[in-house]
Amino acid sequence: MSIEENKSDFGAGLLRWYRRVRRDLPWRRSRDPYHIWVSEIMLQQTRVDTVIPYFNRFMDRFPTVGHLAEAPEEDVLKHWEGLGYYSRARNLQSAAREVVEEYGGVMPRTKQEVAGLKGVGPYTTGAILSIAYNQPEPAVDGNVMRVLSRYFCLEDDIARPATRIGLEELAKELIPEGEAADFNQALMELGAMVCTPKSPSCTECPVGELCAGRLQGKERELPVKTKAKKARPVFRFAALIAGTGSHAGKVLVRQRPETGLLARMWELPHIEVPDEEAWDEPAAGIPLLEDGLAEDGVRIKATERIAGEAQHIFTHLVWNIKVLEAAALDEQYVADRTAYRWVGAEEFEDYAWPNVFRKLLTEYFIHQIK
DNA sequence: AAACCGGGGTT
């Protein structure tokens, strides 16, 4: 069999399989480029099952690109809460405003224009063009890299950008005439449902008979991917500052900076300590916490009493947080700080929280009611 | 090329 025959058999076999087993997903019920776009941004590094409820809520609240462009940023962030990679949400809204201003509210159709939208890289560009417009552009994500590496028995390191570019050229050649939308989704569906990372179901694979990786017994060794570094642990003390008087029942929280980790999310005020030894001794944390918040103009008195403890795991970082009970010295002054606010159980849901602070504060407010 | 950017499910 020639290479060209193998390529056309691959496409035909995959398409037949996909049309038989494709999952009924919310964004597959539409070809509206806005729906496709939002789903693809949400699906970046995020599983289908996780995205479904977020996608439905988002479309309910922001049904068109115009609605998204007009919304307050905090409203968008709130609808993204818990999904992670929050710059995706800010970039998406920024790009929605660009579509309204530059393209009259109509999604662009050319590769250059789509690729120029904030938060839209090579994969998402190909996904939008192929799925919404059936344009013959490749959409190479982690699934597709794994499937193609196995099927063609390619041992290039998929962590390298050059490998992804090569696979995009290959994936483009594989698209059957006029079938870009279904073919690209079929490739990803195969990677998600059959050609899975650890133990692929080769006996159920529609193209398993033609898979070079499997024929050489290497399906479990592919794709080759260099390992990521381990997450670095950091140690922090947070302050649980309970209000009194007019702030009774409320807790002092603050908003994170505009850029960087967890940008513009809300949190308990906290500081980092140099190492685990310092973190093991809460008494040593008291002056560090007091002085750290004083730099923001927030004067508090901290105690050794532990109000909670939590761990927050990021891709490259692990936060270990001990929460110390504390009191504010100038409540009214503190309340006037822009980045700081007193928040009670009633206002809690008006803010977007990283999961670790959502858990700690929910625990506190529940305990408070008893 | 490498680092940064969440959160959760699987193995």
Place this chain on the structure above:
DNA sequence: AACCCAGGTTT
């Protein structure tokens, strides 16, 4: 505990 997920941006 390691790996992965419908990746993109910044350095």
